[in-house]
Amino acid sequence: MPEPVKKAVSAFTKKPKSQEAEEGSSVVFEAGTEKPEAKVKWQCNSKDIASDNKYVITADGNKHSLTIQAITKEDANVYAVIAGGSKVKFDLKVITKQGPVKATKDGPTESSAEPEPEPEPAPPAAAPTGEETTAPAPEAPPADDGQLSDTRQDLTGLFTEKPQSGEVTVGENITFVAKVNAESLLKKPTIKWFKGKWMDLASKSGKHLQLKETYDRNTKIYTFEMQIIAAKANFAGGYRCEVLSKDKFDSCNFDLTVHGEYFFILFVFSTDGKEDSGELDFSTLLRKRAVQVSTEPDVDVWEILSHAPASEYEKIAFQYGITDLRGMLKRLKKMKKEEKKSEAFLKKLDPAYQVTKGHKIKLAVQVANADVEVKWQKNGKDIQPTGRYIFESVGNMRYLTINHCSLADDATYSCVVGEDKCTTELFVKEPPVMIVKNLEDQMVMKGERVELECEVSEEGANVKWEKDGVELTRDESFKYRFKKDGCKHILIINEATKEDCGHYKVKTNGGESVAELMVQGDPVKFFWPVNENIKPCEVSDENVRGTWYKNGVEVKLDARVNITHIGRIHKLTIDDVKPEDEGDYTFVPDGYAFNLSAKLNFLDPPKIHLDCTGRTAESTIVVVAGNKLRLDVPITGDPAPTVIWTKGEKVLNEGDGRVHVETTQGHCVFTIEGAERQDEGIYSVVVRNPAGEDTADINVKVVDVPDAPQTPRILSVGEDSCVVQWDPPKFDGGQPIIGYVIERKKKQSYRWMRLNFDPYPETTYEAKRMIEGVPYEMRIYAVNSIGMSRHSPASQPFVPVAPTSEPVGLCVEDISDTSISLKWRPPERVGSAELEGYVVEYCKEGTDEWIPAIQGLTERTSLIVRDLTTGDKLQFRVRAFNMAGPSAPATLAQPVTIREIMQRPKIWLPRNLRQTLIKKVGETVNLLIPFQGKPRPKVTWHKDGEPLNASFASVRNSDLDSILFIRKTERKHSGRYELQVQIENVEDTATVNLQIVDLPGPPEGLKIMDIWGFNVALEWKPPKENGNCEITGYTVQKADKKTMEWFTVYHQYRRTNCVVSDLIMGNEYVFRVFAMNLVGLSQDACNTKDSAYIQKTGIAYKPPSYKEHDFSEAPKFTHPLVNRSIIAGYSATLSCSVRGIPKPKVTWYKNKMDITNEAKYRMLSKQGVLTLEIRKPCPFDGGVYMCKAVNDSGEDVVECKLEVRREYPASHTAQKYVLLSTIQRGT
Secondary structure, three states: OOOOOOOOOOOEEEOOOOEEEEOOOOEEEEEEEOOOOOOEEEEEOOEEOOOOOOEEEEEEOOEEEEEEOOOOHHHOOEEEEEEOOEEEEEEEEEEOOOOOOOOOOOOOOOEOOOOOOOOOOOOOOOOOOHHHOOOOOOOOOOOOOOOOOOOOOOEOOOEEEOOOOEEEEOOOOEEEEEEEEOOOOOOOOEEEEEEOOOEEHHHHOOOOEEEEEEEEOOOOEEEEEEEEOOOOHHHOEEEEEEEEEOOEEEEEEEEEEEEOOHHHHHHHHOOOOOHHHHHOOOOOOOOOOOOOOOOOOOOOHHHHHHHOOHHHHHHHHHHHOOOOHHHHHHHHHHHOOOOOOOOOEEEOOOOEEEEEOOOOEEEEEEEOOOOOOOEEEEOOEEOOOOOOEEEEEEOOEEEEEEOOOOHHHOEEEEEEEOOEEEEEEEEEEOOOOOEEEOOOOEEEEOOOOEEEEEEEOOOOOOOEEEEOOEEOOOOOOOOEEEEEEOOEEEEEEOOOOHHHOEEEEEEEOOEEEEEEEEEEOOOOOOEOOOOOOEEEEEOOOOOOOEEEEEOOEEOOOOOOEEEEEEOOEEEEEEOOOOHHHOEEEEEEEOOOOOOEEEEEOOOEEEEEOOOOEEOOOOOOEEEEOOOOEEEEEEEEEEOOOEEEEEEOOEEEOOOOOOEEEEEEOOEEEEEEOOOOHHHOEEEEEEEEEOOEEEEEEEEEEEEOOOOOOOOOEEEEEOOOOEEEEOOOOOOOOOOOEEEEEEEEEEOOOOOOEEOOOOOEOOOEEEEOOOOOOOOEEEEEEEEEOOOEOOOOOOOOOEOOOOOOOOOEEEEEEEEOOOOEEEEEEOOOOOOOOOOOEEEEEEEEOOOOOOEEOOOOOEOOOEEEEOOOOOOOEEEEEEEEEEOOEEOOOEEOOOOEEOOOOOEEEEEOOOHHHOOOEEEEOOOOEEEEEEEEEEOOOEEEEEEOOEEOOOOOOEEEEOOOEEEEEEOOOOHHHOEEEEEEEEEOOEEEEEEEEEEEEOOOOOOEEEEEEEEEOOEEEEEEEOOOOOOOOOEEEEEEEEEEOOOOOEEEEEEEEOOOEEEEOOOOOOOEEEEEEEEEEOOOEOOOOEEOOOOEEOOOOOOOOOOOOOOOOOOOEEEEEEEOOOOEEEEOOOOEEEEEEEEEEOOOEEEEEEOOEEOOOOOOEEEEEEOOEEEEEEOOOOHHHOEEEEEEEEEOOEEEEEEEEEEEEOOOOHHHHHHHHHHHHHHHHHO
16 A cells, blocks of 8 residues: 655645736636645635635636636735645735836946945836746846947857856865867867966866866767865855867856855954954855846945944945955955045045946046156056056046946055055945745644745855844754755755744845745654555544545445544445446545545556567667667556666666656656667566566667777878778777778878768778878778767878989999999989988899898998908999888999909099198198009108108008108108009109298398488398298388387388388387298397488478358258057157257147156157157057157158057957958958
């Protein structure tokens, strides 16, 4: 028999709603119940209603209605409908017919130093109640006064699922999930997680933070996870997730609330508001809220806080939506300090300002000096003028306008003039939190669990719970528990008692909702014995009376039906049971909102009706991976059998999130969402009822796209082609492989190009039409009847190249009895690939076997092949190798016999040694003289006909040359050297003349031969020591006897006499002469013993007279000003050039206003180039700039236009560049 049924949360499927009706009309309230024959009562002001002329009550199955006719004002009451343990209240409002009323609603106005209160919106036509309350759209953007918001990049909606704000207790874990659809993306998206505005969390991964990502190839969705482990209190705050893929960008914000410090903060805050009470941080406990239209007038919260005691701060902050209580307390403490008087400010900023989120505010300050430059700061950091921050200067007034205020603008603002500063606090007020789903009245039994649920307009908002006007908290017994689930707030009461009856209220700073909780006494307990034709019921109280029903109709006594009540036992006895007695029997105790049902039917053994049981191919159910697997099995049996699904020995139930088991009348349905490979196998279904059981097996095969093929291998490459090979995938997806799809791309590119459109059946493919010298990569897809696999890993990069041409000029350089020396030149055509080396091979005459001369490749163009057999006749060839392989061979014209050939001795004297070799003393002599001759000749050196002494010079001989080496030459090394090469009686000789030269000695006998006018005649003799070479000339110098500074008169003068002219009268001169040869000047000079005095002639000089020239000239700009367009925030200069005599006076104007004394501008002038420097311009600095130059001869003017643009992010600039490039290609 069935067990007693516990009360459902709600017996209604449809609840009546509050309505408004006019006097004299009719209104209908409708309700729907879970059970078709449920007993329903209607009440008005807690009194039962019966059908009469005023009220019409109807019931049709599970549909129930109450009609109120001829409505009067007295009918405006609270009504209720009761079914089982559920009670729903609703209101009827009676109104008189009125004309339409026009309601106006002003938009957000600009907030000034004291923002005006917002006008109240018109009341709604009908207040929604119950479950039909509609929440305002949380994503609706606030009004922005017609201003354009700053955007990083156009948002493209890449997220299919955005991270949601969450709450966590200190020490617990929480995971944020973001999903991105990659169907339209060319490459994998890049995701970044931030805390606050700029803190990139990628570098913070570790013990407390882990970042994960997965990819579903079926849905092509990337899943990114950020898991916070063992959360700490300082983890709370705002977070941001950004995703970027080429030119597409998306971003979303979310919040994290960390519980655990909340009670501590409340405890400390409840003190007397001492010094450290202002240092608490409530910013992590209060969440951001969407903009709502407040129905209350705007108030000055700062004014309230400044006059309120410290114990009331928390209440005021909750009531008016203050988001940063810690900052509020710090600022309050600062504002109470006395400010010093400042000479720089005539009027300072007010202590605090308040503005509604989404509005704009203007901060004004009056300075003493109209020309002084001010700086605006936010939290101690300089503010740069942007679209949101606008600086204005009007006379002595300085203004800072903040557009479209957000919570980030809630901060301390300062105006700085030199060393003086004035500070204010800006509070950004959020709109109130509204209740969008009200609490519902509930009626429960004693000891049951109660959940009162409401829904607010903002996630993470704070609410207060009250019972009969008293605030509820978590007490020691945990009688009340408070639960948050997104926008839902739930009050949980464990084991309700009579004391829990009352009115419960939930309050936010924007509204409240009330519900009534009724708790009845001890529930009636039922006890059913096992008997098929006797239906007794035992209750816990023998005084309880009740009524028996069959299919909702009261049971009448007859000859076969007998009803008895003895003590606590209520018994219904049916004798001689017949088929028509089958039905639902219900006992309803009087005065209790409970009933107990039992069904009387005839037993029918269970039966499974399937045609696809077994394990044959015909009976196998095939499902594609990723699709839904739904097994709908028809079953029969009475009573309804229970169904158990198993796979192997594992019982399948709802534990797995993908598994759903559903049993309906005549069917049992087993569903697996997104079938996977491991879901394949034999599934068994067992149905049981008291009459027996039945079993059936279902064979399920999951087919999928194949796995990716193995990494492809490049077998060979050609000039514009390659041959690629790969291995089949390890798993074919349950279906045979139809073929493969091959793709290639250039290594530096991201674009893959498909090479075949029909599946290619083989695993070796020749790809053609490639560019020689360009690196490529290949990848492969496998295809079966289900679809295409993921791509294989890319192959190793390769370069299509052709082999080089054959080497050129292969010849025999030398040969001996056991070796041969070959040489050749590189190929004429190498191609785009680098030449790797050469291979030399030889083949004995009469055979076809080519033997490598060396192992590996040689990079040289010559080679000596050794260890050959004397007398062998061999053919040689050379091949060049690059990435593409060997080239065509270069072969000798005829085979070569390995045998040394007699060669006459011959000296190859270098051309530079065929004439006298001149060297300076101390230099090195290294004479290399090559020769030839076989066998190796005898080499002998002689000097001036005598054998060369080994201590005089070093000699080294080899098979091909001889070297004479003198490390440090002296004069004695000069002479005639002779080299003799001799083989038996045949010889050859060569002679080398070596001349070692040194510096010459000084000339001799320098005399002054004559003096006349400005001239002096000199004469001297050549030096005795010429340095072993010819004297090439002389250097003659003179010196004034007063200064004795020497000046060269003649250089490389070849004669031994000269005349020195152009001497200065009245001066006395001395002279000296140096000798010069091939090495240089002599170390010493020959000086005159006497001096030469030049007599004065008494000639007077009369300079000519000239007329003074007038150089004055009117100003004229030689280079004009040029129109410019600059970016705000970056200093800019305007330049021009002017000429004029005398130097003109320059004045700069902006829009015809003199800006000479403006501190923002700096004027520079250098060599006629005029420069105007504009420091960190803002949009207001744009206009017409003019430069005016004036002197006594006239004036000139030049002007230009300056445009100041807002700064755009780098990504926006990149988009402009791409668009411009596209337009240029199109034209």
